Structures are given as structure tokens and as C-alpha cells.
Amino acid sequence: MERVLILGATGNIGALAANRLIRENVILRLVSSRESGVHSLRERFPTAEVMQADWYDPVSLKTAMRDVDRVFIVTPDFVTDETVVTPNIIEAVRDAGSVAQIVRLSAMPPGLKATDVSKEVLATRCGAAQHMVAKPLLDASGLPITYLNVACWIMFNLSWYLSEPVKTKQQLLMPAVTDAPRRWVSEEDIADVIVRVLTDKPEIHVGQDYLMTGAEQFDYEDVARLLSDVTGKAITYVDDDSMLRTSMGDHFDAVMTYYTHESRDYVSVPASDAKLKILGVHQMTLQEYLTKNIAMFV
Ligand SMILES: NC(=O)c1ccc[n+]([C@@H]2O[C@H](COP(=O)([O-])OP(=O)(O)OC[C@H]3O[C@@H](n4cnc5c(N)ncnc54)[C@H](OP(=O)(O)O)[C@@H]3O)[C@@H](O)[C@H]2O)c1
CATH class of the missing domain: 3.90.25 (UDP-galactose 4-epimerase; domain 1)
Structure with missing residues (x-):
């Protein structure tokens, strides 16, 4: 059986994905950087393996990555220094040597680059301002990556x-x-797509950059x-x-x-029903x- 690591498991999307993956009988390793987060993950997901790891601490990250087959990454807005976090994740994946797929939640207008926005916007580390920093690093790593690019508002806002x-x-x-004028996607649809992408054979989705936005x-x-x-x-x-x-x-x-x-x-980000493409069912x-x-x- 494969082991899926979720970095960001205490968060909104990470926890939703964890819930669904448990229902699919996937072996989960869930991580929080905080002791209280570890405690709440243990309570909420008693069948999962729970560990404390911090993506600013390479040693704990490498321990969390050991014997992992797939990784799902969700990083929070405003506080994530992707110039440190993403290289640390890449290094830990390489060190583990067992990871067949990394799934990264991103949110950026396709093709937009960090050089296209002002320094002030980049400094916010919000939305595209973090993902535009992480993506080139992940792309250059040559690791097996699937992006789910939710380039719109999530309905839980x-x-x-x-x-x-x-x-x-x-x-x-x-x-x-x-x-x-904004497009919207539900958190439930995001979780459904993540689960499918993480439970299909990795080669079906590795190398894909799925754009997920609303129709209107x-x-x-x-x-x-x-x-x-x-x-x-x-x-x-x-x-x-x-x-x-x-x-x-x-x-x-x-x-x-x-x-x-x-x-x-x-x-100008176009409509893109990733759920229809991947699961054959329209997004909400x-x-x-x-x-x-x-x-x-x-
Ligand atoms: N809101 C929107 O409309 C929207 C739209 C599209 C995309 N997005 C994207 O969605 C993402 C946010 O998703 P979310 O709301 O699910 O995030 P969230 O609830 O803020 O969760 C962030 C996760 O990061 C973990 N984390 C924080 N610091 C860490 C560290 N040092 N080491 C390890 N883990 C750490 C947190 O766990 P611990 O604190 O327990 O360690 C938490 O589980 C952002 O990338 C955003 O750009 C948002």
C-alpha cells in the first residue's frame, strides 16, 4: 500500500483532502509544525500516522518524508518564504528517494511570472506572490510534479x-x-480532484498543470x-x-x-473545469x- 504525506494537513484544504483520503483507505502521514496541531490531527484522524515537522527545519522534513510514495503540499498565504520552504521540500524528496508524485496546490494566472508583478505585491506572499516563486523551483527540480492551479476564489472565503x-x-x-469579475471553485471540488489525482496511478497526472476555475x-x-x-x-x-x-x-x-x-x-484567467476533465463530473x-x-x- 502507498503512503501519502500531507504537508498542510491541519489547514482548510489539507484536512478536507485527508478526510476523503481516509475514506479511500489510503495510508496517510499527516504533519503539523505545532505540538497543538499534532494533537488535533491525532484526535481528528486516529488511523493516520501523525508527525511534527517544520518545513523550515530540513531534518524534521526529511524524517517526515521517509518511505513516502506521494506528497500533497498546501502552503499558507502571507507567511511562507518559498525561497526556503520549496528548496527544503525538494531536498527532502530527493533524500527520501521513494516519492513517485508531488501534488502542489497553486494559485496563479497561467504564464504570469514573479517579474511581472511589483516588489510590493511579491512581498505580500499571498496567492500568486508565493506560487510564482515556488513553481520555477519545482519545475527546475525535475521531480514528478502535478500542479492543481486554483487560480480563482475558493468558495469557503x-x-x-x-x-x-x-x-x-x-x-x-x-x-x-x-x-x-472573479471565478469561484468550491473547496469540496478541490478535495475531490486532489483525491483522484493522488489515488490514480502517478503517471496519469505527473507533469500535468491542471487549471481549476469556475465557469462564470x-x-x-x-x-x-x-x-x-x-x-x-x-x-x-x-x-x-x-x-x-x-x-x-x-x-x-x-x-x-x-x-x-x-x-x-x-x-483574464479562463474558465477551466478540472473536475470534469479528471472525474467526468461538473464542478459546483x-x-x-x-x-x-x-x-x-x-
Ligand atoms: N482563499 C482562496 O480563495 C484561495 C484561492 C486559491 C488558492 N488559495 C491557496 O490556498 C492555500 C491556502 O490553503 P488553506 O486555506 O488550506 O491553508 P491554511 O488553512 O492556511 O493551512 C496552511 C497549512 O500550512 C501548515 N504550515 C504552516 N507553517 C508550517 C511550517 N512551518 N511547516 C509545516 N507546515 C506548516 C499549517 O500547519 P501547522 O500550522 O499545523 O503547521 C497548515 O496546515 C494558499 O496557498 C492560497 O494561495 C486560496
Whole structure:
């Protein structure tokens, strides 16, 4: 049986993927850099092997990589120094000598390079600003890689900073300077694709760079209109940064800088239904997601 290592297993996407892989009877090794993270992984995934490892610490990373067949990597926005983390991961994979596939979650307009954005945007280490640094390093490594490039918004963003005022005040609050027509993908669809890519034979997906975006683009007025349709209440879009400010905390200024590039450079990213391509099933639309998760909004 193959062993799959998840770097980022305590996170939103990593944990979702872990849940599904357990159901597929995959042997999992889950990693957290924190003791409390290790503890929560043990509680949440009692059948998985759980280890403490930090991708800034090559020794712990090499130990975590030992006897691993596949690796799934999710790195967090704002805090990841890919110039250190990605070389450390590459070195650990080479050291293990057993890895047949690395699956990397990325998020960048296809073809965009680090030199195409300002130093200020790169310094945010958010979205493409981290992935554009990691990808050339991974590409140059010659290792067996599959990218899942989710170059759009993930629908779980709604629960972080958009749903509460929709519920309590029938208002969708976001600063107007960040508005743009955006594509959306559900976290459930991302997890489904990751599981398939990690459970098919590696050679089917190694070398692929799957672009995963939504079929339609929605600006804030469009999202408010969809929310009105789904909830049966008049939801109004309001130019207001209070929710974003609260949810981002210390990262608020960085995310606002990131949005100057994101709201411009992602607009031309095409529709791409990676789930249809890989699993033969259409991705969920934003309307379907809002309907399924209506309790978040009423
Ligand atoms: N939100 C969106 O709309 C959107 C859209 C497209 C793509 N994305 C991409 O999605 C990714 C974020 O996914 P997510 O929300 O699932 O991430 P997340 O919840 O922030 O999880 C990040 C993971 O990184 C781990 N981690 C942090 N520091 C570590 C270290 N030093 N060593 C080892 N592990 C470490 C964390 O584990 P511990 O803290 O337990 O160690 C955690 O499991 C980003 O790359 C972002 O660009 C987001």
C-alpha cells in the first residue's frame, strides 16, 4: 500500500483532502509544525500516522518524508518564504528517494511570472506572490510534479468574511477597490480532484498543470444578486472594509496590496473545469454552493 504525506494537513484544504483520503483507505502521514496541531490531527484522524515537522527545519522534513510514495503540499498565504520552504521540500524528496508524485496546490494566472508583478505585491506572499516563486523551483527540480492551479476564489472565503453581515444585516461588505469579475471553485471540488489525482496511478497526472476555475465570473453586485435569489431576501453590496479588516487582522494591508494585482491579473484567467476533465463530473456553481450552504446566510 502507498503512503501519502500531507504537508498542510491541519489547514482548510489539507484536512478536507485527508478526510476523503481516509475514506479511500489510503495510508496517510499527516504533519503539523505545532505540538497543538499534532494533537488535533491525532484526535481528528486516529488511523493516520501523525508527525511534527517544520518545513523550515530540513531534518524534521526529511524524517517526515521517509518511505513516502506521494506528497500533497498546501502552503499558507502571507507567511511562507518559498525561497526556503520549496528548496527544503525538494531536498527532502530527493533524500527520501521513494516519492513517485508531488501534488502542489497553486494559485496563479497561467504564464504570469514573479517579474511581472511589483516588489510590493511579491512581498505580500499571498496567492500568486508565493506560487510564482515556488513553481520555477519545482519545475527546475525535475521531480514528478502535478500542479492543481486554483487560480480563482475558493468558495469557503464566503464563510470567513462575507457571510456574517449577509445573515445579520442583509449586506455583502467588501471594499470597492478590490472588486473585479472573479471565478469561484468550491473547496469540496478541490478535495475531490486532489483525491483522484493522488489515488490514480502517478503517471496519469505527473507533469500535468491542471487549471481549476469556475465557469462564470461574478463581481460583488453579482454575488449579492445570487445571494438575494438564494435567500429570498434583498442582499445589498456595500463598499465597506470592516469585515475584511477584522478577518485579515495584521495581514489587512498586505491583502489590500495583493488585491491591486489580483483584481487585475486574474480577470483574464479562463474558465477551466478540472473536475470534469479528471472525474467526468461538473464542478459546483456558486449558486449551487450558496443553496447548499444557505444556513450560513439566513
Ligand atoms: N482563499 C482562496 O480563495 C484561495 C484561492 C486559491 C488558492 N488559495 C491557496 O490556498 C492555500 C491556502 O490553503 P488553506 O486555506 O488550506 O491553508 P491554511 O488553512 O492556511 O493551512 C496552511 C497549512 O500550512 C501548515 N504550515 C504552516 N507553517 C508550517 C511550517 N512551518 N511547516 C509545516 N507546515 C506548516 C499549517 O500547519 P501547522 O500550522 O499545523 O503547521 C497548515 O496546515 C494558499 O496557498 C492560497 O494561495 C486560496
